[in-house]
Amino acid sequence: MKFDTAFAPFLGLANLATVFAHGAPQPAAAIARREALVAEAAKTYSSCAKKIKSREVLERRDANTQSFVNMYLESRGLEPNFDKRVESDATCVLAPEEVEGPYYVSGQLIRDDIREEESGIDLLLDVQLLNVHTCEPLRNVLVDFWACNSTGVYGGVAAQNTVGLTFLRGIVQSDNDGVVQVLTKVPGWYTGRAQHIHVRAHVNYTIANDKLQGGTVVHTGQLYIEQSDLTEINALAPYSNNQNPFTLNSEDFIFTGEANATAGYNPYIRVTKTGETLNDGLLGKITLVLDPDTAATPVDMGFPGGNFTGPPPGGFPTSAPPAGETTNSATTTANL
Ligand SMILES: *[C@@H]1O[C@H](CO)[C@@H](O)[C@H](O)[C@H]1NC(C)=O
Numbered sequence: 298m299k300f301d302t303a304f305a306p307f308l309g310l311a312n313l314a315t316v317f318a319h320g321a322p323q324p325a326a327a328i329a330r331r332e333a334l335v336a337e338a339a340k341t342y343s344s345c346a347k348k349i350k351s352r353e354v355l356e357r358r359d360a361n362t363q364s365f366v367n368m369y370l371e372s373r374g375l376e377p378n379f380d381k382r383v384e385s386d387a388t389c390v391l392a393p394e395e396v397e398g399p400y401y402v403s404g405q406l407i408r409d410d411i412r413e414e415e416s417g418i419d420l421l422l423d424v425q426l427l428n429v430h431t432c433e434p435l436r437n438v439l440v441d442f443w444a445c446n447s448t449g450v451y452g453g454v455a456a457q458n459t460v461g462l463t464f465l466r467g468i469v470q471s472d473n474d475g476v477v478q479v480l481t482k483v484p485g486w487y488t489g490r491a492q493h494i495h496v497r498a499h500v501n502y503t504i505a506n507d508k509l510q511g512g513t514v515v516h517t518g519q520l521y522i523e524q525s526d527l528t529e530i531n532a533l534a535p536y537s538n539n540q541n542p543f544t545l546n547s548e549d550f551i552f553t554g555e556a557n558a559t560a561g562y563n564p565y566i567r568v569t570k571t572g573e574t575l576n577d578g579l580l581g582k583i584t585l586v587l588d589p590d591t592a593a594t595p596v597d598m599g600f601p602g603g604n605f606t607g608p609p610p611g612g613f614p615t616s617a618p619p620a621g622e623t624t625n626s627a628t629t630t631a632n633l
Pocket residue numbers: 415416446447448449450459462535
């Protein structure tokens with residue numbers, strides 16, 4: 298199969314499902330569940346937006362975020378004077394089933410700083426999890442994060458000679474407000490994919506030796522950053538040293554297959570500088586609405602998810618979306 302041409306029409310999971318149905322678990326059920334979730338979340342949101350946006354809830358959320366940022370600034374010897382209000386709930390982000398991708402590695406440490414020695418811009422990722430059925434915060438969910446470094450390499454991957462390395466991987470438990478805060482780096486990029494961060498939510502787990510044991514995955518997804526913000530970030534080293542072919546969000550076949558602001562699914566992290574310059578760090582905020590009661594079915598299509606050993610011949614697809622394809626820029630504003 299010639300992947301470059303074969304992928305040209307791949308602008309949605311439905312198309313992927315059709316083409317990859319052979320030899321891989323049938324993802325139709327997962328797609329149906331995703332659509333049902335999106336519909337339910339849209340309905341729930343319209344009925345509970347008032348509660349989420351009540352002044353009390355927002356003020357508590359802001360205070361929580363501000364203390365996260367100020368602790369970080371203090372740890373860097375910077376003035377802990379972050380008092381911005383970042384509208385965390387202006388963007389309703391739904392949490393559909395999604396391609397797991399080839400780079401998930403289980404058994405990561407539960408820790409809230411996953412930067413290790415990686416260079417690049419610090420990203421203070423502040424995520425709130427809400428129950429799709431009730432809009433209530435989801436407490437005690439373990440959220441697994443993983444991403445590549447500024448030059449597009451993942452830790453823990455045989456194909457990249459990084460087995461045993463754990464940089465930019467880790468798991469954080471949500472607090473009583475359903476909030477998960479992790480200190481990571483703005484990811485770089487690799488051939489065929491836009492810059493993205495993977496997330497996976499686990500429930501019904503136990504914890505032993507700071508590691509997740511057992512449990513059920515209820516969501517796997519990917520988060521993105523607005524292109525206009527990335528343009529500013531990528532002009533700086535070490536991102537500017539990344540030699541991999543670059544893919545815009547609007548050219549990314551997973552992003553374009555899923556992002557749909559009209560349907561309420563907006564996977565953009567809203568980013569805001571924590572200090573004077575980008576190198577002082579970025580706060581990234583996003584709300585994920587998910588169903589904690591049903592086990593997720595990762596969409597494993599053999600390629601590009603699951604048992605993946607490298608880019609296909611000719612690289613990943615880089616097809617442009619059709620005219621009119623949403624990039625969601627209308628629903629979020631760049632804050633840089
Ligand atoms: C990204 O990770 C790889 C593997 O550890 C490493 O060789 C490379 O130098 C890292 N990139 C940067 C900018 O440090």
